[in-house]
Amino acid sequence: MNAAKDTTEDKILEAATQVFVQKGMEGARMQEIADAAGINKALLHYYFRSKDKLFDAIFSKIVSFAFPKIGQILQAELPFVDKVEQAIDTYLDLLLKHPYLPGFILKEVNRDPSVFFKLVMKHGFKLEPIFQVMQEAMDRGELIRMKPEHLVVNVVGLCVFPFAAKPVISFVAFNEDPEATQAFFEERREEVKQFVIRAIQPIN
Amino acid sequence: MNAAKDTTEDKILEAATQVFVQKGMEGARMQEIADAAGINKALLHYYFRSKDKLFDAIFSKIVSFAFPKIGQILQAELPFVDKVEQAIDTYLDLLLKHPYLPGFILKEVNRDPSVFFKLVMKHGFKLEPIFQVMQEAMDRGELIRMKPEHLVVNVVGLCVFPFAAKPVISFVAFNEDPEATQAFFEERREEVKQFVIRAIQPIN
DNA sequence: GCATGATTTAACCAATTGGTTAAATTTGCT
DNA sequence: AGCAAATTTAACCAATTGGTTAAATCATGC
Numbered sequence: 001m002n003a004a005k006d007t008t009e010d011k012i013l014e015a016a017t018q019v020f021v022q023k024g025m026e027g028a029r030m031q032e033i034a035d036a037a038g039i040n041k042a043l044l045h046y047y048f049r050s051k052d053k054l055f056d057a058i059f060s061k062i063v064s065f066a067f068p069k070i071g072q073i074l075q076a077e078l079p080f081v082d083k084v085e086q087a088i089d090t091y092l093d094l095l096l097k098h099p100y101l102p103g104f105i106l107k108e109v110n111r112d113p114s115v116f117f118k119l120v121m122k123h124g125f126k127l128e129p130i131f132q133v134m135q136e137a138m139d140r141g142e143l144i145r146m147k148p149e150h151l152v153v154n155v156v157g158l159c160v161f162p163f164a165a166k167p168v169i170s171f172v173a174f175n176e177d178p179e180a181t182q183a184f185f186e187e188r189r190e191e192v193k194q195f196v197i198r199a200i201q202p203i204n
Numbered sequence: 205m206n207a208a209k210d211t212t213e214d215k216i217l218e219a220a221t222q223v224f225v226q227k228g229m230e231g232a233r234m235q236e237i238a239d240a241a242g243i244n245k246a247l248l249h250y251y252f253r254s255k256d257k258l259f260d261a262i263f264s265k266i267v268s269f270a271f272p273k274i275g276q277i278l279q280a281e282l283p284f285v286d287k288v289e290q291a292i293d294t295y296l297d298l299l300l301k302h303p304y305l306p307g308f309i310l311k312e313v314n315r316d317p318s319v320f321f322k323l324v325m326k327h328g329f330k331l332e333p334i335f336q337v338m339q340e341a342m343d344r345g346e347l348i349r350m351k352p353e354h355l356v357v358n359v360v361g362l363c364v365f366p367f368a369a370k371p372v373i374s375f376v377a378f379n380e381d382p383e384a385t386q387a388f389f390e391e392r393r394e395e396v397k398q399f400v401i402r403a404i405q406p407i408n
Numbered sequence: 409g410c411a412t413g414a415t416t417t418a419a420c421c422a423a424t425t426g427g428t429t430a431a432a433t434t435t436g437c438t
Numbered sequence: 439a440g441c442a443a444a445t446t447t448a449a450c451c452a453a454t455t456g457g458t459t460a461a462a463t464c465a466t467g468c
Contacts, residue, residue: 008414026230027315030456043415045457103314106368110307111231113371120376127377144402149377149388150395157365162357164310164368167317172324173331173353184353191354198348199403212444234426247445249427 011037012047017058021104025055025111056115059108063119066101068094071129080137081201084155085193091159092189099185102164127152143200151200158192215241216251221262225308229259229315260319263312267323270305272298275333284341285405288359289397295363296393303389306368331356347404355404362396 015036034044048054131148174180219240223232238248252258313320335352378384
């Protein structure tokens, strides 16, 4: 995810991202981040004065990375169903490459929502345009009538939840077989698309 | 959730449940649990020798509570669609009463899956009977053909995810208006049922 | 060569925290 | 009353951890 320019600051950001994402803000240790970056604790504090400052920097990058510009896809001149397929594809691509993101973000957002709120305000992330597109598609009869909020939550939940619950799914449904688990997650792409389409398509 | 028998041990379990669920294993403080139980730290360790022991006791109760016997509903003599509706109703009832459970369980399972695995093995929780019921319903043409694993994950995700992501949803979609947020969560009951039914019903 | 910033070393500090201990006090029971 | 268990008090310990500091060393460009 990080463009490893190999400067010390980038090495720190890369290492910190890895450690923070895996262990969370509270579980991460400054010493471990320093080790992962191949430097020592003093230098780590020399670059980022405090753990909070370092975490904020990482969390900001991760949030803006994990809330991609789905908006553009939805604005295109396409049948709504195609837009939904594209959006799901884009998002599952991202999640398959970064499966730890959901667990990390959910954990941190529940620990201290205010940090997340500030970021969303700064990046000016809004749902209204997405709702707008959905309303218009409903008016054209391209999808069943429903509250856009629910549709967004349903689609995001179907995409994101399995990653946040991966250990549970892997153990309960696949006896911890890593290949079966991996196959399941790759199937999700088609599965979610078909499931959502069947759920939103009007009965002609 | 706890049957407050008012004995000291129950007071501890009640307080510990509250603190653990809100702050997680790592964020919880033994002193805070003692305070919440109206006792002191020495007595807390007198009843439960260590934080780990206390946490295991709470986590075990919570997991067996949050993985309810949906199996019984699915075994009944009913059209499959009705069973699904009942299962969703039962589960969303539980979640609306205990909205912190998803965030807590997901956090702890990602922190240390082994504890969860042992519990699942001890309680002998299996998905096969549920898969069986689904397969039979598919054979009878009562629902579309799909892998049962995906159907279970889809339904659980649609129910659970919004609770784990509540702060995000409340802020991004409802501008943190608590009443609008609450209304949205209560709507989920009908919304999820209709969404799932549309997605799994065969086109006659 | 020299000045400046980057980096290391290593010791240190203060706060937090899980856990212990021992003695005193209270409570409940017979 | 008297015994045992429950509970409090209060001090203490050891480990962890975020953060600091000061001096030494290294790298680099002017």
